[in-house]
Amino acid sequence: MSTHKVAAWSHAEEFITPSDHVEDAQRRAEELGVGAVGNGVGSFLSALAAAIGAKAVMEVGTGAGVSGLWLLGGMPSDGILTTIDLEVEHQHAAREAFAAAGVAHQRTRVIAGRALEVLPRMTDGAYDLVVVDADKEEYPLYVEQATRLLRAGGTLALSWTDQESDPAIRDPETRALRDVGRALRDDARFIVSLLPIGDGLLLAVKR
Numbered sequence: 001m002s003t004h005k006v007a008a009w010s011h012a013e014e015f016i017t018p019s020d021h022v023e024d025a026q027r028r029a030e031e032l033g034v035g036a037v038g039n040g041v042g043s044f045l046s047a048l049a050a051a052i053g054a055k056a057v058m059e060v061g062t063g064a065g066v067s068g069l070w071l072l073g074g075m076p077s078d079g080i081l082t083t084i085d086l087e088v089e090h091q092h093a094a095r096e097a098f099a100a101a102g103v104a105h106q107r108t109r110v111i112a113g114r115a116l117e118v119l120p121r122m123t124d125g126a127y128d129l130v131v132v133d134a135d136k137e138e139y140p141l142y143v144e145q146a147t148r149l150l151r152a153g154g155t156l157a158l159s160w161t162d163q164e165s166d167p168a169i170r171d172p173e174t175r176a177l178r179d180v181g182r183a184l185r186d187d188a189r190f191i192v193s194l195l196p197i198g199d200g201l202l203l204a205v206k207r
């Protein structure tokens with residue numbers, strides 16, 4: 001790979017300056033030892049939510065609310081973010097982050113529980129955007145649920161891993177992602193693109 005490509009990737013990560021609220025949430029995520037999207041993926045999610053006018057967003061994996069803040073920043077002012085996490089401490093941090101950023105209470109639904117128990121209770125075709133950033137081994141099952149939850153024309157965004165491109169890496173998480181990537185790529189119901197931002201983001205638009 002050319003040095004320009006590597007430099008361009010780094011540049012993209014630093015190109016957009018996060019808000020103070022996002023930076024606070026990133027620090028809280030670090031304190032809690034939970035992952036969070038970087039500025040490349042975060043700013044992309046914000047731009048994507050704005051581009052598609054996402055009023056109803058489902059997020060699997062709230063963390064400390066970093067990706068949630070980016071998403072809310074791109075959604076219309078009456079848009080609602082539904083976000084699921086099984087860790088009470090993460091949810092508490094995310095609620096604090098949303099409140100500190102002045103997000104109206106009614107714009108977020110922070111749901112406690114295991115994604116695979118919560119998602120089946122959600123309404124078919126009701127979401128413009130589903131963002132997945134949780135247990136990678138469960139991705140195939142999240143995708144099954146997301147396919148049902150998305151409206152026609154809705155978008156699925158899967159937080160990826162840069163290890164997926166290395167065929168020598170065959171741990172269960174990486175294999176699950178590889179399988180899901182191939183399945184979506186070959187699924188005529190979706191238009192798919194793998195974006196090289198952050199650790200990667202797989203986009204699948206439901207026809």
Ligand SMILES: C[S@@+](CC[C@H](N)C(=O)[O-])C[C@H]1O[C@@H](n2cnc3c(N)ncnc32)[C@H](O)[C@@H]1O
Nearest residue numbers: 035036037061063066067085086114115134135
């Ligand atoms: C990488 S973090 C999400 C970070 C978040 N998207 C952000 O950028 O701020 C993954 C989160 O998924 C949650 N998680 C893991 N397995 C889960 C499951 N089965 N159901 C719900 N949440 C889960 C973890 O508790 C953790 O908070």
